[in-house]
Amino acid sequence: MPEIREISEKYTSLASELIDTIPGLEHIKEARPMITFLESEYEKKSQGKVILGLTEKVPSKNKWALQSDFTITIYTENLKKYNFDEEQERILMYHELLHVGIDDGRYYVKPHDLEDFREIINQYGAYWDEKNLPKMEAK
Numbered sequence: 001m002p003e004i005r006e007i008s009e010k011y012t013s014l015a016s017e018l019i020d021t022i023p024g025l026e027h028i029k030e031a032r033p034m035i036t037f038l039e040s041e042y043e044k045k046s047q048g049k050v051i052l053g054l055t056e057k058v059p060s061k062n063k064w065a066l067q068s069d070f071t072i073t074i075y076t077e078n079l080k081k082y083n084f085d086e087e088q089e090r091i092l093m094y095h096e097l098l099h100v101g102i103d104d105g106r107y108y109v110k111p112h113d114l115e116d117f118r119e120i121i122n123q124y125g126a127y128w129d130e131k132n133l134p135k136m137e138a139k
């Protein structure tokens, strides 16, 4: 089955609520990069791990097709597998938004880094992604 992604109103509004309210996301509020929020029922995996969310930069060569700086994709079937509740969905979206890197007007996907992700740890604890979620990865 091919991976199909669709524009998600649900995740668009969840993300804009988080961007408006969480202090750790002020850089996004200020720089206003264009982010397209997508959802997919595809049961994505990478190296044996279940992928829940994915933040990607849209390459300039593809901007004729998608006028956006980033895409954030949430894999809804994988969330169901782990019985994600609303709070966990919020944390996942927050996690994905932390990958939106902005440096002097240049956009990039911020890699996982304990320092960068201190915010999420402060808010939700170091093991936020491991509570009853074996072998899961939020990319």
Ligand SMILES: [Zn+2]
Residues within 6 Å of the ligand: 095, 096, 099, 112, 138, 139
């Ligand atoms: Zn991640």
